[in-house]
Amino acid sequence: MVRLQIVGGGRMGEALLAGLLGAGWAEASELAVVERLDARRRDLAEGFPGVAVLERPTACEGAVLAVKPTDAAETAQEIALAGARRVLSIAAGVTTGALEAALGAGIAVVRAMPNTPAVVGAGASAIAGGISAGDDDLDWAASVLDAVGVVVRVSEGQLDAVTGLSGSGPAYVFLVAESLIEAGVLVGLSREVAEVLAVQTLLGSGRLLESSDEHAAALRAGVTSPGGTTAAGLHALESGGLRAAILDAVKAATERSRELGR
Missing domain, CATH: 1.10.3730.10 (ProC C-terminal domain-like)
Known part of the structure; x- marks a missing residue:
C-alpha cells in the first residue's frame, strides 16, 4: 500500500508529484502515479525515478483524482476497489455527492479547484469537504496542495466562484x-x-x-x-x-x- 497515488498523469498530476517530492511530503517509494497512456507512463517513469508508475490504481492510504470530468465516476470506482481510504478530487465540476456515490460508503471525499500556476509551484487552490470528510481529511488535502501553492477552505457552493476568480x-x-x-x-x-x-x-x-x-x-x-x-x-x-x-x-x-x- 502506497501513501498516496495520483490517478492521472497529466500536467496537473505531474505538477503535484513534483511538488510533493520537492517539499519532502513523501519519499518517492511512498508515491504512485496512475496513467493509461503507454508513452506518458514512460515519460513519468523517466522523470520520477523510484515512484511507482502504474496503468491501474493500487491500494493506497489516499488518492488524488486528476482525470477528465467525464472519466471521474468510472475512475473513482476503480480507486474504491483498490482500497483507497480518502480521495482528493481536482476533476472540474464533479460534485462531492457524485464522487461519494461512485466511491461508496466509508471513503472521505475532498473536492478542490486548483489553477494552472500550480505547475510552477505557485498555484491557488480552494478545497471543500464532502459529507464524510472530517477536519483531518481537509488537513490532509491541504497538505497535498500546499506543495504547489496556497490553499484556502470554502464551502462547496463557493467553488464555482473560485473557478471564476482564480481558476480562470x-x-x-x-x-x-x-x-x-x-x-x-x-x-x-x-x-x-x-x-x-x-x-x-x-x-x-x-x-x-x-x-x-x-x-x-x-x-x-x-x-x-x-x-x-x-x-x-x-x-x-x-x-x-x-x-x-x-x-x-x-x-x-x-x-x-x-x-x-x-
Missing part, C-alpha cells in the same frame, strides 16, 4: 500581459524589451502585493502621484471600463461553471 484568473492575467506587450510596441519599444518589462512588472507587482501589509488599493495609490503619468494612465483604464470588465469576467466565468456543474 490566469487567463485574465495572460491577456493583461499580452496587452501590455502590445502597448509597449505601440509606443516604440521592441517586442523583446516590451515582453521583459511587462512580465517582470506583473511578477514584481504580485510579489509586492503578497509581501505587503497594505491592500491593493493602497499600493495603487502609492504609485499614483497627483497629475502624474500613472494618474493619466489609470484615468484611461477607468474610462475604458477595465474595472467593470474584470467584474463581468469573473461573474460570467462563475455562472458558466454553475451551468457546467448542472
Whole structure:
C-alpha cells in the first residue's frame, strides 16, 4: 500500500508529484502515479525515478483524482476497489455527492479547484469537504496542495466562484500581459524589451502585493502621484471600463461553471 497515488498523469498530476517530492511530503517509494497512456507512463517513469508508475490504481492510504470530468465516476470506482481510504478530487465540476456515490460508503471525499500556476509551484487552490470528510481529511488535502501553492477552505457552493476568480484568473492575467506587450510596441519599444518589462512588472507587482501589509488599493495609490503619468494612465483604464470588465469576467466565468456543474 502506497501513501498516496495520483490517478492521472497529466500536467496537473505531474505538477503535484513534483511538488510533493520537492517539499519532502513523501519519499518517492511512498508515491504512485496512475496513467493509461503507454508513452506518458514512460515519460513519468523517466522523470520520477523510484515512484511507482502504474496503468491501474493500487491500494493506497489516499488518492488524488486528476482525470477528465467525464472519466471521474468510472475512475473513482476503480480507486474504491483498490482500497483507497480518502480521495482528493481536482476533476472540474464533479460534485462531492457524485464522487461519494461512485466511491461508496466509508471513503472521505475532498473536492478542490486548483489553477494552472500550480505547475510552477505557485498555484491557488480552494478545497471543500464532502459529507464524510472530517477536519483531518481537509488537513490532509491541504497538505497535498500546499506543495504547489496556497490553499484556502470554502464551502462547496463557493467553488464555482473560485473557478471564476482564480481558476480562470490566469487567463485574465495572460491577456493583461499580452496587452501590455502590445502597448509597449505601440509606443516604440521592441517586442523583446516590451515582453521583459511587462512580465517582470506583473511578477514584481504580485510579489509586492503578497509581501505587503497594505491592500491593493493602497499600493495603487502609492504609485499614483497627483497629475502624474500613472494618474493619466489609470484615468484611461477607468474610462475604458477595465474595472467593470474584470467584474463581468469573473461573474460570467462563475455562472458558466454553475451551468457546467448542472
